[in-house]
Each structure stands twice: as C-alpha cells, then as structure tokens.
Amino acid sequence: xxxxxxxxxxxxxxxxxxxxxxxxxxxxxxxxxxxxxxxxxxxxxxxxxxxxxxxxxxxxxxxxxxxxxxxxxxxxxxxxxxxxxxxxxxxxxxxxxxxxxxxxxxxxxxxxxxxxxxxxxxxxxxxxxxxxxxxxxxxxxxxxxxxxxxxxxxxxxxxxxxxxxxxxxxxxxxxxxxxxxxxxxxxxxxxxxxxxxxxxxxxxxxxxxxxxxxxxxxxxxxxxxxxxxxxxxxxxxxxxxxxxxxxxxxxxxxxxxxxxxxxxxxxxxxxxxxxxxxxxxxxxxxxxxxxxxx
Amino acid sequence: xxxxxxxxxxxxxxxxxxxxxxxxxxxxxxxxxxxxxxxxxxxxxxxxxxxxxxxxxxxxxxxxxxxxxxxxxxxxxxxxxxxxxxxxxxxxxxxxxxxxxxxxxxxxxxxxxxxxxxxxxxxxxxxxxxxxxxxxxxxxxxxxxxxxxxxxxxxxxxxxxxxxxxxxxxxxxxxxxxxxxxxxxxxxxxxxxxxxxxxxxxxxxxxxxxxxxxxxxxxxxxxxxxxxxxxxxxxxxxxxxxxxxxxxxxxxx
Ligand SMILES: Nc1ncnc2c1ncn2[C@@H]1O[C@H](COP(=O)(O)OP(=O)(O)OP(=O)(O)O)[C@@H](O)[C@H]1O
Ligand SMILES: [Mg+2]
Numbered sequence: 155x156x157x158x159x160x161x162x163x164x165x166x167x168x169x170x171x172x173x174x175x176x177x178x179x180x181x182x183x184x185x186x187x188x189x190x191x192x193x194x195x196x197x198x199x200x201x202x203x204x205x206x207x208x209x210x211x212x213x214x215x216x217x218x219x220x221x222x223x224x225x226x227x228x229x230x231x232x233x234x235x236x237x238x239x240x241x242x243x244x245x246x247x248x249x250x251x252x253x254x255x256x257x258x259x260x261x262x263x264x265x266x267x268x269x270x271x272x273x274x275x276x277x278x279x280x281x282x283x284x285x286x287x288x289x290x291x292x293x294x295x296x297x298x299x300x301x302x303x304x305x306x307x308x309x310x311x312x313x314x315x316x317x318x319x320x321x322x323x324x325x326x327x328x329x330x331x332x333x334x335x336x337x338x339x340x341x342x343x344x345x346x347x348x349x350x351x352x353x354x355x356x357x358x359x360x361x362x363x364x365x366x367x368x369x370x371x372x373x374x375x376x377x378x379x380x381x382x383x384x385x386x387x388x389x390x391x392x393x394x395x396x397x398x399x400x401x402x403x404x405x406x407x408x409x410x411x412x413x414x415x416x417x418x419x420x421x422x423x424x425x426x427x428x429x430x431x432x433x434x435x436x437x438x439x440x441x442x443x444x445x446x447x448x
Numbered sequence: 449x450x451x452x453x454x455x456x457x458x459x460x461x462x463x464x465x466x467x468x469x470x471x472x473x474x475x476x477x478x479x480x481x482x483x484x485x486x487x488x489x490x491x492x493x494x495x496x497x498x499x500x501x502x503x504x505x506x507x508x509x510x511x512x513x514x515x516x517x518x519x520x521x522x523x524x525x526x527x528x529x530x531x532x533x534x535x536x537x538x539x540x541x542x543x544x545x546x547x548x549x550x551x552x553x554x555x556x557x558x559x560x561x562x563x564x565x566x567x568x569x570x571x572x573x574x575x576x577x578x579x580x581x582x583x584x585x586x587x588x589x590x591x592x593x594x595x596x597x598x599x600x601x602x603x604x605x606x607x608x609x610x611x612x613x614x615x616x617x618x619x620x621x622x623x624x625x626x627x628x629x630x631x632x633x634x635x636x637x638x639x640x641x642x643x644x645x646x647x648x649x650x651x652x653x654x655x656x657x658x659x660x661x662x663x664x665x666x667x668x669x670x671x672x673x674x675x676x677x678x679x680x681x682x683x684x685x686x687x688x689x690x691x692x693x694x695x696x697x698x699x700x701x
Contacts, residue, residue, distance in 0.1 A: 327563040334556040341516050341550070342568035343542035343617050
C-alpha cells in the first residue's frame with residue numbers, strides 16, 4: 155500500500171480517475187439533490203436514468219449518430235422526457251405521500267433494470283471514447299487519458315451552468331423559494347407543480363447524459379444503476395439536500411474516497427465510502443453545506 | 449348594544465352583499481381529528497379593514513390558512529368576489545387575488561430581498577400594478593438592503609418584506625396575520641401607518657392582531673373568535689366602547 159502511494163504514476167492516474175468519477179457523480183447527484191431539495195422525493199430511479207442513458211447512448215451510436223457528444227445530447231433529452239412523463243403521470247398523483255413515492259420510484263427502478271436487460275442483454279456494452287480525445291496526453295513524462303480530463307471539464311461547465319440557472323435567474327429563485335418554504339412559495343403564487351416538472355426533467359436529463367458521457371469509462375452494464383445510486387445518495391447526504399455547491403464538492407470528495415479506497419484496500423471500499431456519510435449524519439445532519447434547520 | 453350577535457349578521461345588515469369581497473360562510477376546519485373552526489362566518493367588504501381578534505389558539509391563523517388554501521375546510525364555503533375558492537390550491541387562490549402576510553413572516557431566508565419580491569411578482573391585468581420600485585417607495589429600507597439575504601434582516605425589515613412580497617401579487621384582499629408580533633413600538637407604529645396607507649389606496653384587509661389598540665385604530669369591522677366560534681361580529685366602534693366585554697373575550701385588560 156505504501157509502495158503504491160509512493161509511486162507517482164499510480165498517484166497521478168488514480169487522481170485522474172477520482173476526478174473523472176467525481177465529474178460523473180456530479181452529473182448524477184446535482185439533479186438528485188435538486189429534486190430531493192425541492193420535491194422532498196428521494197428519487198430512486200436516478201441510477202436507472204443514468205444506466206438507461208448509457209444504453210440509449212450505445213444504441214444511438216450503433217444507429218449512426220456521428221459522435222458521443224450528440225448522442226449524449228439526444229440521450230439526455232430522451233431521459234428528460236421520460237423523467238417528465240414519470241413525474242406528471244405517476245409521482246404527481248402521489249403528492250404528499252412520500253412513502254408511496256419512495257416505493258414507486260424503487261419499483262420503477264426494478265422495472266427499468268429488467269427492461270434494459272431484456273432490450274440490451276446481460277453483457278457489458280462498451281462505448282468508444284470519441285476519436286478527438288482518444289490519444290493520451292503526455293506531460294512531464296506522465297501519460298494522461300485525455301477523455302477523463304474532458305469529463306472533468308464538462309462537469310465544471312455543467313456546474314457553472316446550473317449555478318447561473320439556480321442563483322441568477324428568476325426561475326432559479328423560485329426553485330430556491332420552494333426549497334426554503336414550499337407552502338409559502340405556493341401562497342405567493344409560484345406555480346410549483348410546473349417547477350417540479352422542470353426540475354425533474356432537468357435532473358433526469360443530466361443523469362441520462364451522464365450515463366452516456368460516463369460510457370467510455372464505465373460502459374453500459376446491468377447493475378450500473380445500483381452501483382451509481384448509492385454514490386449519489388452519499389454525495390447528497392454529505393453535501394446537503396438541495397445544495398448545488400454541496401453536490402459539487404461532495405461528488406469530488408466521494409470520487410477520491412471511492413477510487414483510492416477500492417485501489418488501496420479493496421476489501422474495505424464500502425466501509426471507507428459509508429463511514430464519512432455516517433459521521434456526517436451523526437454530527438451534522440443537514441450535510442456539510444446544508445442549511446441548519448432547513 | 450349587540451354583544452353576542454349571530455355570526456355574519458352585522459355584515460349582512462350593513463350594505464348587503466354587493467360590496468362583499470371575501471366571505472366565509474359557516475366554515476368548519478379540522479387539523480386531523482381536532483375540530484378547530486366551528487361554522488365560522490365573516491364578510492370583508494371593499495376598501496375595509498376587518499380585524500379578526502381572539503385569544504391565543506382561538507383559530508385566527510386557521511382562518512387565514514383556510515382562506516389561502518393551506519387547509520381545506522370540511523364544511524362551508526369561502527368566496528372571493530362571488531367565486532368559490534375553498535379546496536383550490538394556494539397558488540391558484542393567490543393568483544385570484546389573495547395576498548398573505550403570514551404569522552412569523554416566513555420570508556424566503558436564503559433569497560435576497562430583491563428576489564423575495566421578484567418571485568412573487570405577477571403582471572396581472574390591473575391598471576396600477578405593484579412593482580419592486582413601488583414597494584421600495586413604500587419601504588425605503590428594503591431598497592438599501594436589496595442584495596442582502598432576507599434571512600439577515602431585522603424583524604421589522606422582514607415584516608416589511610413580507611408585506612411587500614404579498615403586494616407584488618397585486619392582491620384584492622390582503623391577509624395580515626399578527627404583523628406587529630415581536631416588533632419594537634416604533635416599528636409597530638410604522639407598520640400601522642403602512643396598513644392605513646394601503647387601506648387608503650383601496651385595498652381590503654383582514655387584520656389579525658394581539659395588539660388591540662393597533663387593531664381598533666385601523667379596523668372598520670371586528671370579528672372575535674373564541675375557541676373556533678364567532679362570538680362577535682360588528683362595527684369596530686361597538687368594541688372600542690366596551691372594555692369589560694373586550695377583556696372578557698380577549699383576555700386582555
Ligand atoms: N398544524 C396544527 N395541527 C394541529 N393543531 C393545530 C395546528 N395549528 C394550530 N392548531 C390548533 O388549532 C387551534 C387554533 O390555532 P390557531 O393557530 O388558528 O390559533 P390563533 O388564534 O392563530 O392563535 P395565536 O394567537 O397563538 O396565533 C389551537 O388549539 C392550536 O393548538
Ligand atoms: Mg395565529
């Protein structure tokens with residue numbers, strides 16, 4: 155273990171892996187956190203949307219979509235529409251019944267998993283790294299897989315975009331008002347049901363696009379949903395429900411903890427992963443960035 | 449004088465129905481199994497201030513909750529300008545012209561002062577709509593704090609913001625639930641002047657108050673609740689003249 159840690163190549167590669175996993179996690183957790191914060195729903199289909207995105211990406215690329223970026227865009231729109239329909243047709247009728255919502259989202263996640271297995275089979279399906287970023291970067295004697303850097307850059311761009319949307323627009327202020335005090339937001343005439351749909355579409359779209367963008371690193375396989383969902387949960391609990399900054403920092407934190415944990419002490423990877431979460435729940439229940447009392 | 453009049457009698461006798469903007473008609477409301485409002489009736493007329501009084505726990509806030517739609521009455525009806533509103537969503541009721549300044553203010557603490565006003569803005573088809581500019585003229589201190597998080601304001605400033613936020617929706621009826629609660633006397637006087645000014649501009653107001661002097665100074669009509677029942681409904685002048693009776697029903701001296 156110490157030998158590994160003193161190997162600078164190991165350090166550089168694992169750091170890069172951590173960052174790219176963090177970036178992917180952010181695409182997943184940002185929407186999860188916004189949905190949780192605004193609608194008080196732990197959307198357990200979020201991992202399914204990520205996996206569905208990955209599979210849709212595989213099919214789109216096979217069907218001749220020229221590159222991964224276009225596939226991610228189209229797949230993101232597709233999962234956004236699916237998420238929106240799910241919110242309107244199913245979750246809407248369960249408003250106020252959070253237990254029912256948890257059970258329904260859990261049930262739907264199983265259904266999606268089975269449908270994916272039926273449609274795409276049980277073998278992992280790789281997604282090719284886009285040609286433009288396939289050749290590794292060589293800097294100072296180290297070789298970097300360029301695609302991973304692109305994933306990190308993309309996550310940062312999405313984070314900035316979300317930040318502007320949430321913090322700098324009237325729509326974003328309405329969403330924050332709903333997170334602050336939902337009944338009062340309604341009492342000043344904010345159309346919260348429309349906000350729910352918008353936020354759900356946004357979260358679902360980001361998750362789906364994230365699945366495709368993560369494809370060259372993770373590929374599409376049965377169980378991808380169940381691998382990703384707990385990570386998103388931990389990120390949101392660490393970062394605080396409804397906090398974008400919390401989701402961002404939490405994602406990269408978990409990216410590092412998970413990557414280094416599984417590389418150094420694979421047997422204890424889950425302990426290392428869940429221990430910080432338990433500590434946070436015990437000592438700071440609103441998360442590192444959550445508002446106290448919110 | 450009328451002491452224990454039948455619910456709604458005064459409102460019915462004075463001027464009939466034509467100018468009634470908001471009416472509760474034998475409203476029954478529950479929290480779970482506990483029956484909190486018992487056949488409550490009241491009528492708010494155009495350009496009037498109706499003071500809704502009663503001891504702690506009498507059901508005043510519950511009335512507000514029923515009007516804005518936080519709570520669906522199990523019996524009775526609530527009408528705004530003749531249209532039934534009970535059972536509709538709060539956002540629909542707000543959009544129909546009810547503005548709520550809730551007990552405890554409940555401004556959005558993480559939003560800036562400016563955003564608190566912006567999210568409530570509605571470009572309704574009214575001739576003289578409320579804008580941020582107009583709210584800032586009414587409460588110049590809000591302009592100074594425009595970019596500050598609303599949660600960092602003083603109690604008085606939060607109250608002004610809560611009133612301004614309600615006005616941004618261009619309400620026909622303003623519901624004020626204990627606007628003077630927890631404020632220093634100077635600020636209470638300022639809130640009082642604001643309410644008078646809003647009334648002068650033609651707004652109809654339901655004013656819930658523990659501060660009896662403030663309420664009676666502003667009110668045209670008074671409804672008193674006792675354990676969820678209307679025990680008085682009449683002109684404010686009747687209440688002003690009867691201290692013993694008031695202390696009996698309100699527990700104040
Ligand atoms: N959310 C609730 N759930 C259950 N009971 C409630 C709830 N809110 C109020 N009550 C009860 O309903 C009754 C009326 O309460 P309400 O808040 O309407 O009184 P109020 O006249 O506004 O009193 P205050 O002057 O203290 O604000 C009280 O007995 C109170 O305990
Ligand atoms: Mg009250």
